[in-house]
Amino acid sequence: MRIMRAEQFNLAREVEYGTPEQNESVRGIVEAVRTRGDEALLELTEQFDGVQLSAAQLRVTDEEINAAYDRVEPDFLDALRGASANIRAYHERQRRQSWMDVQPDGTVLGQVIRPLKRVGVYVPGGKAAYPSSVLMNVIPAQVAGVPEIVMVTPPATGGKPGIDPYILVAAAEAGVKEMYRVGGAQAVAALAYGTESIAPVDKICGPGNIFVALAKRAVFGAVDIDSLAGPSEIAVLADDTADPVYVAADLLSQAEHDEMASSILITPSERLAEEVSVEVERQLVLLPRAAIARESIDRHGAILLVDSLQAGIEVVNRMAPEHLEVLTADPMSLLGSIENAGAIFLGPYSSEPVGDYFAGPNHIIPTNGTARFSSPVNVDDFIKKSSLISYSREALLRDGAHIMTLARHEGLEGHARAIEVRLEKEAGAAAVDAAAQQTIKGKKA
Template sequence: MKISKLTTNISLKRELESGNEEQLKTVRQVIADVRENGDAAVRKYTEMWDGVSLEDFRVTEEEINEALQNFDPQLKKDLEEAADNIRNYHEAQKREGYTLPLAHGSYLAQRIIPLDSVGLYVPGGSAAYPSSVLMNVIPAQVAGVKRIVITSPCGKDGKLPPAVLVCASILGVNEIYKIGGAQAIAALAYGTETIAPVDKITGPGNIFVALAKREVFGQVAIDMIAGPSEICILADDTAYPDEIAADLLSQAEHDKRACAILITTSEKLAKAVSEQVEEQLKQLPREEIARASIENFGHIYIAENMDQAVEAVNTLAPEHLEIVAENAEKVSEGIRHAGAIFLGRYSSEPVGDYFAGPNHVLPTNSTARFASGLNVDDFIKKTNIVYYSEKTWEENAPKIARLARMEGLEGHARAVESRGWKKGEN
């Protein structure tokens, strides 16, 4: 890995995958086709791009049962325990609405209402991500969403990965469709003969999925446009080089555009980690992907002191931040911008990816400056409530009418005045 002294222009920003004109044209064509032709268009593009012809693209109960029967029992127990951890963490995020009493029996209130329906996109292709099922479905269930739909591209055999179906079964989700790409996003947003539309779409995907989510935003809500994964590790000389290298590669293996950065106060650690990364790359099954990530977006920075290192992290605003240093918890108090923080030697980032409980759907590309990870609030909406009694109206109507006229909105003023005080009744 490249090693250099820490400077003020440190950045993990990569050019956003905004797509080229041809890709955008294709996505818009797909969306228009699905809106007009429904299931037929979905089948056409699934055959064209995924190489599989599907008459019925909804997963059957028999397919789910087959996945359960052939699945490793121990692995299923592990998934169930992970699901329990994730649910417990997200249960703590639930909140009630509130009522603010006013004089004369009036009140203001806010009501928390779950979304009616959400669609979860689970990526396919080079890797299956059943953990995405857990991380997206559970907060929606905790929020109280009644209808949860899963879409995911199937293999050439017309089936979804067993682990995806097992996770869905553990969570009690049975509306699952074997479709992916822009056609799946369009189907979720606008509906087809088979798929009823949803209110929000969550989950990552390739460039066509990302562009489709951008295009349908407004018709439905979306979670975020997720970029390639990234990790930043903040370490001092108490860290073990082989462990730090392994953690960097845990994210580099995701994607050729993934970003892995180490910021350290120890020059000795920097050199040792660089050597370890090269050694471990040679033994990694996804070496080609990880090596491209490390060569193009990996870096080791040597900071003069921990304060400088912490400020650099805040500049980066990384998706994942590990702090492997003496007094890691104290160091973390200076972090303002990070999607998730992992403290200490034994809190390796994959602990959060799969098992600990916090959500692994996190802001990328430095958007942790203003964005949060997926949570229960993403699956609710808040409705404001106003109740004015006659007495409260009497006291405030003249003020409201004056404010309306200040803005040149006579109709607003008259709407308030129409209740009677202008007629001398009060």
């Protein structure tokens, strides 16, 4: 693994927007599904997945889900249920409540929080079939109160309509009641615009290949999307106390994702740098996905030498990595200086897979430096907020002139007059009330 000074390394990663041909292909797929519904969906499934389906076969049946339970191991089911419990408990702490503030003059200001009505979760198939991602997408939406959650996932290739049983079981355990065997850009279009068989959703979330990502970008605006995720990333900030075996293993845990994944060690220790470089080579050949990890390490991996841990933190904050491990003598003391990272793992026992699978925080995390301004998937992603304004008469009389001044400054006379007619009417009413009071006083006298 190459070792260099941090200032020699280009921290910026190229953002993947697809080739012109890929973008054109996706636009055609999206438009076909938008205009022709199920007919296009079935044609495209046969074209890209090699599977012939009827519209009646799109939806996964309860019998298929029940059969999937017989095909997964008991220890997988136990682990899945343990992870589900932890993910749910963590996200429960993120729940928000509507609120109202009643002011002394009777004005009520507040915020009404409601869940989205219908959310679509895209789950990849093939070599990128990740049951854990089902939990990470579905459970926050459930905690937010989303009443309708629908999953789409590609059918098996080679002419078979089946779906990975582990995906089906994960979805069932998470509480998904509506699942469809369709994938790719055509599935994203179906979720966005609806077909005869699949009702449209309000938001689409979940990872996928470049065609899925481009389709999500194409339909954004018609629906909301979670993000346009890039390749996975890990940065490890470590000092002399770090175990090179642990560091190397954690770097490779990301490198095996795909050839574009990025694994970076940042350290002031030349000794650790040399030992980790050797250890990466030793461990890499033992991985089943060694070819993928090798290309990732060679193309996007590096060990960056810095003058101090504080200099290392400055590199981290510029990089804004998806995952950051801090393997130092006192990792907690550095936490306050870390400004940009999607997920922060402190200490030797908080290996990145702990967060990927089981601890509870969400593993769908901003990539490509977007941790500078965005967050992991959370309950807020599945709610919407409405402002509540109930002005009292007293408040309008007090603030009306200011409102009209601002409106007229912007050239919006209609806005100003909407306030003015109220002030004039209320002033007239006040004058009538004052006259009536004077009459009553005169009679009493």
